[in-house]
Amino acid sequence: MRAYRSLCGAAAVFTLAAHLAAQNAPPNPQAADDHFVIDTGARLYVGQCSACHGTNGDLINGVDLRAGKFLTVRSDDDLTRLLATGRPAAGMPSFAVLHTDEARAIIAYIRSNFDATTEGVKIGDARRGEAIFEGKGACASCHRVNGRGAYAATDLTEIGTVRTPASLQRALVDPAQAILPANRQVRVVTRDGRTIRGRRLNEDSFTIQVIDEQSRLVSLVKSDLRTFEFIPTSSMPSYAATLTADERADLVAYLLSLKGR
Numbered sequence: 001m002r003a004y005r006s007l008c009g010a011a012a013v014f015t016l017a018a019h020l021a022a023q024n025a026p027p028n029p030q031a032a033d034d035h036f037v038i039d040t041g042a043r044l045y046v047g048q049c050s051a052c053h054g055t056n057g058d059l060i061n062g063v064d065l066r067a068g069k070f071l072t073v074r075s076d077d078d079l080t081r082l083l084a085t086g087r088p089a090a091g092m093p094s095f096a097v098l099h100t101d102e103a104r105a106i107i108a109y110i111r112s113n114f115d116a117t118t119e120g121v122k123i124g125d126a127r128r129g130e131a132i133f134e135g136k137g138a139c140a141s142c143h144r145v146n147g148r149g150a151y152a153a154t155d156l157t158e159i160g161t162v163r164t165p166a167s168l169q170r171a172l173v174d175p176a177q178a179i180l181p182a183n184r185q186v187r188v189v190t191r192d193g194r195t196i197r198g199r200r201l202n203e204d205s206f207t208i209q210v211i212d213e214q215s216r217l218v219s220l221v222k223s224d225l226r227t228f229e230f231i232p233t234s235s236m237p238s239y240a241a242t243l244t245a246d247e248r249a250d251l252v253a254y255l256l257s258l259k260g261r
Contacts, residue, residue: 041109044102048095057114066114068165068256075253076123079107113164121165122249129254132247137239139251145258151215153199153236160258168252172243175236185231186210191224197231 046055057065072087073079083103086094095103111121133139142153159168170177188196188210198212208228210218222228239248 037105037108038112038115040102041105041107041112042114044098044106045109048098049106052092057110065110068111068113068160074123074257075125076107076111076249077125079110080104083107111165113166115166121169121252122245123165123256124246124249124251124253126250126253126257128247129250129252129257132243132251133254136247137243137251142236151211151217152213156255156258158258158260160256161260163255165252165256168255169248171236172239172248172251174240175234175238176232185233185235187227187229187231188220188225189227190220191226193226196220 049057053059053063053065057063058067062071063069070078073082080103082092083095083098083106085096086092088094098106111123133145139156140149142150144151144155144157146157163171184200185197186200186208188208190196196210196212196218198210198218200208201211201217202209206222208220208222210220212218239251243251
């Protein structure tokens with residue numbers, strides 16, 4: 001019986017490893033593989049972690065796994081090391097007995113916000129992500145962080161407190177599908193023929209304020225407008241092709257670290 005269980009365990013790890021290999025194979029990971037890995041992580045979490053962390057990951061004071069709130073963890077590599085070494089002083093044992101792929105599955109489940117129906121999100125290194133934000137990604141040409149950057153798009157100073165890893169990943173890959181209603185772009189034509197495109201900042205019954213494409217604040221009286229419409233597409237570019245998967249993971253890590261001054 002013991003040998004039979006060992007064979008079953010080996011078969012499960014082999015199957016998981018095969019799916020993880022498929023997940024990392026070009027050109028793109030398949031959603032089914034993501035879901036398999038996350039579902040496996042969910043079952044492992046229930047068996048290994050839920051007794052202390054709880055079903056929702058929020059039983060430890062100062063830690064909320066579902067919300068991505070940790071005491072010392074910033075990246076997936078940090079989580080991997082934590083599972084391997086534990087935190088004996090805090091009462092967390094080592095899980096070095098876990099196979100590498102089992103640990104990765106648990107991390108995938110945590111990073112999915114405990115939702116086995118979503119796709120896996122890898123969290124990289126926030127310091128590398130900051131360099132990408134300011135360099136290759138050119139994000140500061142539209143966004144502001146802690147008073148630095150442009151006004152054309154939303155201020156990201158506190159984005160890590162309001163967006164999940166999955167939603168940030170979607171925003172980088174398919175921004176049109178991930179845009180929030182409050183952040184939609186607008187197109188306004190005044191009665192004298194001026195056309196203004198930009199981001200709606202504020203609106204009441206009589207006026208509307210728009211940050212235009214030159215990052216200027218424009219205040220308009222609605223009665224002076226000929227047309228006012230929301231633009232269905234996003235002005236943000238997709239980074240599916242311009243950034244690698246690892247670069248997107250680093251950028252997601254940086255955005256998650258932005259929790260205000």
